[in-house]
Amino acid sequence: MGIFLNTQVSQNLSLTPQLQQAIHLLQLSSSALEEELATIADENPLLEFERTTETLSEPIGHQISNFYETARGSSKNINDDDGLDLQLDQTPSQITLLTHLEEQIRHLPHSEFQKVLTVYLAGHLDERGYLRESIGELKKDLISKVPDTYTALDEDLNKSLNLLQSLDPAGIGARNLSECLLLQINRKITRNMKERGRWGLAKIIAEHHLEDLAKRNLQTIKKVCRKSDEEILSAIKLIQALDHSPANQFNEIETQWIIPDTIVRSVKDKWVAEINPASRPKLSLNNELAKVFREHCNTKANAGLHQKLLEARWLLKNIAQRETTILRVTNEIVSRQQNFFSRGATEMQPLILKEIAQSLDLHESTISRVTTNKYISCSRGIFELKHFFSSQLTRVDGGSISSTAVQALIQDIVSEETPDKPVSDSAIASILESQGHLVARRTVTKYRELLHIPATNMRRHGIASYK
Numbered sequence: 358m359g360i361f362l363n364t365q366v367s368q369n370l371s372l373t374p375q376l377q378q379a380i381h382l383l384q385l386s387s388s389a390l391e392e393e394l395a396t397i398a399d400e401n402p403l404l405e406f407e408r409t410t411e412t413l414s415e416p417i418g419h420q421i422s423n424f425y426e427t428a429r430g431s432s433k434n435i436n437d438d439d440g441l442d443l444q445l446d447q448t449p450s451q452i453t454l455l456t457h458l459e460e461q462i463r464h465l466p467h468s469e470f471q472k473v474l475t476v477y478l479a480g481h482l483d484e485r486g487y488l489r490e491s492i493g494e495l496k497k498d499l500i501s502k503v504p505d506t507y508t509a510l511d512e513d514l515n516k517s518l519n520l521l522q523s524l525d526p527a528g529i530g531a532r533n534l535s536e537c538l539l540l541q542i543n544r545k546i547t548r549n550m551k552e553r554g555r556w557g558l559a560k561i562i563a564e565h566h567l568e569d570l571a572k573r574n575l576q577t578i579k580k581v582c583r584k585s586d587e588e589i590l591s592a593i594k595l596i597q598a599l600d601h602s603p604a605n606q607f608n609e610i611e612t613q614w615i616i617p618d619t620i621v622r623s624v625k626d627k628w629v630a631e632i633n634p635a636s637r638p639k640l641s642l643n644n645e646l647a648k649v650f651r652e653h654c655n656t657k658a659n660a661g662l663h664q665k666l667l668e669a670r671w672l673l674k675n676i677a678q679r680e681t682t683i684l685r686v687t688n689e690i691v692s693r694q695q696n697f698f699s700r701g702a703t704e705m706q707p708l709i710l711k712e713i714a715q716s717l718d719l720h721e722s723t724i725s726r727v728t729t730n731k732y733i734s735c736s737r738g739i740f741e742l743k744h745f746f747s748s749q750l751t752r753v754d755g756g757s758i759s760s761t762a763v764q765a766l767i768q769d770i771v772s773e774e775t776p777d778k779p780v781s782d783s784a785i786a787s788i789l790e791s792q793g794h795l796v797a798r799r800t801v802t803k804y805r806e807l808l809h810i811p812a813t814n815m816r817r818h819g820i821a822s823y824k
Contacts, residue, residue: 375674375675378671378672378675379675379679380726383679383682383683383723383727384726384729384730386730387616387618387636387731387732388616389730390638390679394638394640394676395408397672398640401665401668401669402643402646403643403646403647403666404641404642404669404672405640405641405642406638406639406640407639453607454479454486454529454604455480455482457525458521458524458529459476459479461525462475462476462479462520471513474514474516475520475521478495478514478517478530479521479530482530485604485605486526486528486529486530486537486602486603486604487530487531487533487537488521488530488531492514492518496514526600526603527541527544528540528541528599528603529604531603534567534601535563535567537603538563538596538599539564541599541600542556543560546560558582558584558591558592559592559595562578562582562593562596565581566581570593570596573811575589575590575814586814590815593815616633616635616732617633617733617734618632618683618687618731618732618733619631619632619633619636619683619687619732619733619734620633620733621691621698621733621735623698627695628691628698628699628735629688629691630684630687630688631684632680632683632684640673640676641673647666647669682719682723682727683727683731685717686727686728687733687742689713689717690708690713690728690742690745693706693708694708694745697745701737701765702764703762703769705747705762705765707747707748707749707757707758707759707760708747709748710728727742728742729741729742729743747760748760750763750794750795750796750800751795752793752794753790753793758794763789763794763796763804764807764808766792767785767789767801767804767805767808767810770788776816776817777817778817779813779816779817781813782798782802782805782813783798783801785801785805786800
């Protein structure tokens, strides 16, 4: 066996730490960037960082292990809330879903232990107000926090779940949409037994036929329930009036924290984007401390200080580059969507990521990172940059129109229809063709469903939209 020595030349792409950081920062939203910078600033004394929003304190639901043993062994009467008050005082003064529920739990006529378990469940609700984790999973979580527990925990957790589901808003604590609707229907019937007949069919549909309703298989529901079209549609209308996401009214508080990255204004009859000053992170270099670092980082013993200084400079440079890239991409999008900003969604032009990438000599993945979770503010509202990208459909004259514009046209056609004579999908396709747009009926159906516009027979009975 012989041994041979060969020389081979190859090219490899190696990402430096600086470039990796630049890519990472580019894909972050404004709020995520702020959290990232806060963490980095805590580790680097050369950086000075100021938050733009206050951080909410830790929810009470995550503090249960600190109170579990005391509550479980407590012999206090139902009006003695000292222990729970200690926890509630740590929650934010802003009214959120959790604080709203905690205030109700505070006054429940139950033991301290049961109250704390109910708060614990409330702390596990998702953004819609649903409890997605099973009782078994929550039990394991509690046991991991407090190993010395007892076998009746399942019973207490189920009891606390019933307590949680009895609170306001109705439907809170449901495990799925069906249970959410049933909780609301049952509460309406309980408060007024005369409503039983009116809500009876709606309850059956909510409990057994939601999948058919989602697929709009009304004939299947009609056949199984043995009811007329009018009765089925009336029950569906009742279900639509219910709250499918009980926590939405509290989530509105959070949406106010979205700060647009750019602002679009009209300058000399042309729409132009500029960086929103409020979105610019308040991060700076402590120049006095940096001067001290420079004076003492020449020796090997102070190599760590030199590294901190380099990292601070890299970060500031990457943040500036992030801002420049976002502004470049936004202005290129705005320049191609001038008609949208002037006349609305029906004037949206077809646009794909590749076009912007080629125009700016950037990689398509970079455009994708820039346009995800980045927002633009204009006279027509606040939109994610992704909103301005859409596929194209062919026009009669050989030109093209964006799918977003077609959806806006369908919305306009439906909004102008006569209530007792709704326009069918075929008729909508014909109207669009008369306007010069070649759109197939099945495409109209697809876009109508994306817009949550019900079919013709449902609109005829007054159902204008579905969730």
